Amino acid sequence: MxxxxxxxxxxxxxxxxxxxxxxxxxxxxxxxxxxxxxxxxxxxxxxxxxxxxxxxxxxxxxxxxxxxxxxxxxxxxxxxxxxxxxxxxxxxxxxxxxxxxxxxxxxxxxxxxxxxxxxxxxxxxxxxxxxxxxxxxxxxxxxxxxxxxxxxxxxxxxxxxxxxxxxxxxxxxxxxxxxxxxxxxxxxxxxxxxxxxxxxxxxxxxxxxxxxxxxxxxxxxxxxxxxxxxxxxxxxxxxxxxxxxxxxxxxxxxxxxxxxxxxxxKLDRTPLMLDRHRPQYHVSPPAHWMNEPHAPIYFDGQYHLFYQHNPLGPFFYQIHWGHWVSKDLVHWRDLPVALAPEKDQLAPDGIWSGSAAYDADGLPVLFFTAGNDSASPNQSVALARSTYTRDGDPDLVQWIKHPEPLIVQEKGMGAFGDFRDPFVWKDDDGWYALVGSGIDGEGGAALAFASKDMMNWTYKGPFYQADIQKFPYLGPIWELPVLLPLGTDKQGENKHLLLVSPVGKGADVEVFYWIGQLDKERLSFIPDREEPELIDVGDFHFTGPSGMVDPKTGRNIVFTIAQGDRTSELEYKSGWAHNAGLPLGVYLRDDGRLGIEPIQELQSLRGAKRISFSDKSLTEANELLRDVQGDMLEIQLELEPASATQLGIKVRRTPDGEEESLLYYDFNEAKLLVDRTKTTLHPGEKCRGVQGGKLELPGENLKLHIYLDRSMVEAYANGLKSLTTRVYPSREDALGLEIWGDGELVVKSMEVWDMQSIW
Missing domain, CATH: 2.60.120.200 (Jelly Rolls)
Incomplete structure (x- = not known):
């Protein structure tokens, strides 16, 4: 020796x-x-x-x-x-x-x-x-x-x-x-x-x-x-x-x-499992930072979902592609980082958002935004292929980047220097891509590209652009464009859903959408209404959209980031920042509006049913709810107003009401709202105030489908809108529920289940 x-x-x-x-x-x-x-x-x-x-x-x-x-x-x-x-x-x-x-x-x-x-x-x-x-x-x-x-x-x-x-x-x-x-x-x-x-x-x-x-x-x-x-x-x-x-x-x-x-x-989620604010049935990185989940794809019996990730810590820095895999869209496994910056001329400075598609052989490929600060512009569209055919790799862990960008922005092709987040899909005629950008002086835009072989792309012009004068909140730049087919409406017209996320000066950073028609010949989009709508009326908690057509079921599924709404100091102390929202099914309703529902597979997480009752007064309902507590719950609730014009439910409530968050509907204002003025006594937390937005419910009772998951609160109202928010109570006994109204009401039905962790 x-x-x-x-x-x-x-x-x-x-x-x-x-x-x-x-x-x-x-x-x-x-x-x-x-x-x-x-x-x-x-x-x-x-x-x-x-x-x-x-x-x-x-x-x-x-x-x-x-x-x-x-x-x-x-x-x-x-x-x-x-x-x-x-x-x-x-x-x-x-x-x-x-x-x-x-x-x-x-x-x-x-x-x-x-x-x-x-x-x-x-x-x-x-x-x-x-x-x-x-x-x-x-x-x-x-x-x-x-x-x-x-x-x-x-x-x-x-x-x-x-x-x-x-x-x-x-x-x-x-x-x-x-x-x-x-x-x-x-x-x-x-x-x-x-x-x-x-x-x-x-x-x-x-x-x-x-x-x-x-x-x-x-x-x-x-x-x-x-x-x-x-x-x-x-x-x-x-x-x-x-x-x-x-x-x-x-x-x-x-x-x-x-x-x-x-x-x-590997990054280990074990030290974070007992964090009383960290969601347990929303997918998240094992630790540290994430922003938007993206590039969902189904292949060989498994769903893959990637996410923007800083593996160094819970802060926004040099971005990689994190990777999860699931058989049911509910229970996910952590996989190694799929794409990382490397010492090359393609993406040495960051691997930014993109999408997944299938090549001519039906194999998955990733399209991503390549960050190269030595180039001008420093953003281009690039591609990576799986090693599946070479070494089996059933989890698609290994990816090899094509050495050169596929699409490089030229002057006159959108807002020069803002060119990112390719969304790619394939049909019988070839491949198509939308890239987030803007039109100088005219507002945000999704740019359209087409290819016959997936490698050589032709610019087709703006797919759709905003009128920033009419809608200044749509901002000068769009990120994360997503196009999903909605099928035919009652008039037999084929409809599509276009999602975007505005950024830049004056932008309201939310997920806006239009329903309209795809002009495939011109590769452009014609909205039914010029004014966009919101899926979610929470304030900056439902952002970063991605989407897929599920090959197993034909459903359109949308994924988002659920922003954490915390200070850097608290993210440092916690060791994590952000998580994904629940997968959301979107569809065209008979009335022409966009329907939204959490995917049915989430029912597999239900544990004990805590309560089930119908046709109770406000007082009777709250008496029944007195012993129902939890921070991981699913709640289904229908409220009928009698004299009440505002009605809803308080969640994460302490017994004395010192801390609580109120989800409610205002029939006079036609708004779905959350009041967080009493959410937390913690001096460092940011969650405060009242937020919400428009929801028309003419002649309907309020039907809420609520998911509580530690700091996550997601409320789906009448299958039409969601309200995603964050709550970080300081008290560990902030676990109660209470029906609320400004007058008399009837609880037509209510069911509550415990929910289980996915890890």
Whole structure:
């Protein structure tokens, strides 16, 4: 068996063999360093220790990418055994990155550092964009020296790599080693000495001059597992580095490189399961940030749904495509990130929203917005194919990007620089695409494209555009256009549904729609009414539309993001931001209006029926509801007004009514509303006020179909409108229900079920 470098000159060593707890031992000094981790003290869930995982030998520490770090105080002069300044430094460490930092402000995501670049002091070992890595040192002579991994020696995700960085001032060398072999060498002036970053703690997993994001988040933090970090005040030889690498292989792996199972390093939803505000039957990422779900597709017996995702933390940053799969549109499984920015000329800066379609062989393909900030415009339409035919891949985990964009915006093709979110569909004549954009000075627009082979596309002009003078709330740009077939109406006319999400100055960021006709020859849309309508009348809680025709049932299904409505501070504390809304079936009613209903498959989540009654007065109904409590409920309710002109139901109510949220209908105003003025006493939560919108119910009782899922409240009224909102009660006894009216009413029927988690 080969021998590792001896301990001569070893000044710091973190074996990370604890396997549990909130501290890590620095073995040389015997100092136990506290591990900073967001859930060491938790406000909305049970406190939990940082996450430990299998290491290369023993355990390793999992760094979550935004909150996990270690600070170690170094006594001045002790790192050099009394010799000032330091003439040599070597670092050896095993790392398994989970994702890469974007490289904001040109800074490294630190593995270990004690540096001040402005003063040219200290040292920094860290990662940069797309897996490149670097060792950087400040010299007494005032120089800041950097050595970078060459192309082809990037650190792979979800795999162990052994890194060594060696500074030898006496010999005038600085070197990088990867997995025991030298990969880079650079000269420094002979006799160089390190300039100590006095007064600075050594940080593991966090850049000690990190950039701030959103006033709350520190960027340039390591995401992944770190094991066996050693720091020497001498220059290790190439033989010692190679021997240290071989020692681990021989000792624990039978000579092979350490293997890492994906389940060991993946984002883990377990610490978030007990969060009293996190929805349990709405699909969500395992942790961290999501925005719109998109690209739904059915293939080989499974539904796939992707989502915009930042795997580094619960904040909007460099976007990837997260991925879920389901057999029933209700119970979902987390899969690895499907598409990530890579070191290429296609999408190095973000993989933005898109859609899924089938190729000529019936195989799924993904169309996405490729983000490349070095190009103008920095958004184009690109494609990725599954490896299904090559290696089976039943879950469609692996995707290969076509190396060049399919559609590049040209001047005169919409609002130049705003060109994103392709929605693609196929019929017997070929493939068609809508791309979100606008027309300069005229408002938002969906642009139309056609192709005979899915690869070569022809611009057909605006599919539909708004009159921003008439409807200023439709904004200058549209995102996420979706077109779904609604079938024929009573007059035998073939109808389609067009959905868009306006953005930009003056835009009301909601899901607007028109019902109308598709002119396939011109590839344009003719609405029945020029004025758009809303599916949902909540305020910015039902956004980011995507849709599909379900091949199994022929239904049109719409997916949305349910915005979280929280501050960055609370998203930091919680470790998650946003989730998807429930899948929604949309159809053309006999009266020509758009019908909306949650999909029937959700009934599979029903647990115990808590109550069922009919024809009760307000007083009688509330007496029956006295013992019905819960934050995961399905409620079906029909209310008939007698003298009442406003009537509805209070949910998430404390026994004394100090906290409650009121869903109600105003017959005089013809509005569906939610009153959140008493929703929470928490001073940091944003959910406040009254919100809602128009809903005409001439001669009808109010019929509400409500889903409560922790902070989620979705109310569907008479199959015509929904109201999605968020509630974050501060009190844990905010679980009650109460029927409400400003006069007499009759509860024609009411049923309540417990709902089960999908995880």
């Amino acid at each position: 080969s021998c590792p470098a001896d301990d001569h000159g070893l000044i710091m060593h973190w074996p990370f063999d604890e396997g549990a707890g909130a501290s890590a031992l620095e073995k040389v000094s015997q100092v136990r360093d506290e591990i900073q981790y967001v859930f060491n003290q938790a406000e909305f869930t049970e406190p939990t220790d940082p996450q430990w995982r299998q290491g290369v030998m023993g355990s390793g520490l999992l760094f979550d990418g935004y909150s996990t770090s270690i600070a170690h105080t170094v006594k001045e002069g002790t790192t050099t055994n009394g010799r000032e300044p330091l003439s040599a430094l070597s670092i050896g460490v095993w790392v398994a990155p989970r994702t890469y930092d974007w490289g904001y402000e040109g800074k490294l995501a630190a593995i270990v550092n004690r540096h001040n670049m402005d003063c040219r002091q200290g040292y920094l070992l860290g990662m940069f964009r797309h897996g490149s890595w670097s060792f950087q040192v400040g010299l007494e002579e005032g120089n800041w020296m950097e050595i970078w991994s060459p192309d082809g020696h990037e650190l792979p995700k979800n795999e162990w790599s052994y890194l060594n960085a060696v500074f030898d001032g006496n010999q005038g060398e600085i070197k990088l080693y990867l997995n025991g072999s030298e990969i880079a060498s650079s000269s420094v002036p002979r006799g160089s000495r390190l300039a100590e970053a006095a007064g600075t703690d050594l940080l593991i997993g966090k850049n000690n001059h990190s950039s701030q994001w959103g006033g709350v988040f520190n960027l340039q933090m390591f995401s992944g597992i770190i094991d066996d970090l050693k720091i020497y005040n001498r220059a290790l030889s190439a033989e010692e580095v190679a021997a240290s690498y071989r020692h681990v292989l021989d000792a624990s792996q039978g000579g092979a490189k350490p293997q890492l199972q994906y389940d060991e390093i």
